[in-house]
Amino acid sequence: MKLNRLAISEEGFIFDPETGNSYTVNETGLLILKKLREGLGPEEIAKAMSEEYEVSREEALRDVQDFLETLARFGLWEEKAWLR
């Protein structure tokens, strides 16, 4: 998984050592990235988010999916990656 190669700082600065690209994410993005790297799927991440923040599971799931689309656009995520 491409996410595994990323260097992720606690401040939300992300560096890709292969492409040299860097990104910034907010606290929520950072949480999603960490959970993805732990191998969690979108549903499980949405559950964790709804427990952490005052947000419904449905809303959290939409946010996770939006975030995954952004990752896919940057070539950092493939839909099937977490199913493996």
Next chain:
Amino acid sequence: MVKVAVSGINAVDNPGPGLGIIKGLREGKTPVSVVGLAYDAMEPGIYLTDLIERAYLLPYPSEGEVPFLNRLLYIKEREGLEVVIPALDAELPLFIDLEPRLSAYGLRTFLPTQKQFRLRAKDRLSTVAEAIGIKTPETLAVTSYEEFTRALSRLRFPVMVKGLFYRALKAYTEAEARQHFQAIAAEWGYPVIVQEVVEGEEMNVVGVGDGEGGHFGLMAIKKLWITSLGKIWTGVTVTHPGLLTAAENFVKHFRWRGAFELETIVSGDEIYLIEINPRFPAWIYFAVGVGINLPERLLKAALGEEPERDWDYPAGKLYIRFTDDLVTDLEVFQHMVTRGER
């Protein structure tokens, strides 16, 4: 103390590699005394006396072999020169031809062969790329206006119009491409190279081949910020496995000897070879800064010693170029103009 001469000390807006090489040599374990070789009395390196102990003007390579060799031998005699590290494309063929004679006079180099040097011609790119397992953008070499017109009809815009060795201009329309074609044919002659533009990340690899298929270290970077001349101003180290493998294939397949730089565009999983430089790039100090002192390793190779071969470096190291000012007396300029040395 090794007495070493380095050229390319023109640290201007299109900087030569000389100062980066010299900074590397000075940071190495081998103590050096540096002679700067310049083609113009205004080259900034001449005035940087902390980096360059002595400076000499050379005749232009176009003046021919004899004045060039005589000048080098004069400098060797005066300075007790042991090694020369040429850093400019235009002088390299001459240095390569002179290598046996320079060596007979005790002046050492570590250069590619003439055959290797010719690989840098843009019409050879696809052969090189194929041999090392990467791609090139669709490229056509044309030798007439008619051929150029046919080439344009086969390529997608935008295209790059390039001289065989120098100059590259981007064209978004046919009219623009024709203009560039005329300009490049007039300045650099034929063939003119027409090439499709590939979108992606601009990544380069620098290294020193040992001439036997191995190397004394590699390092890859991505350009983050470039000047209007396309020169790197900010960059970051990357560890792109495909790119580094391609560079290893390059030294292995061609048994490359000496310094080189591969310029590529990386687009997803595809790597496109854009240019081969048979020398150090101007950003060579970046490699020194991350612990791979390629200039020093090349010096050792020239001296017949066995250089280090380790090349672990971290991804995410940043390179920042900056401008600087210096105020000095007219005397140095005067000496360079009247005596050709200081």
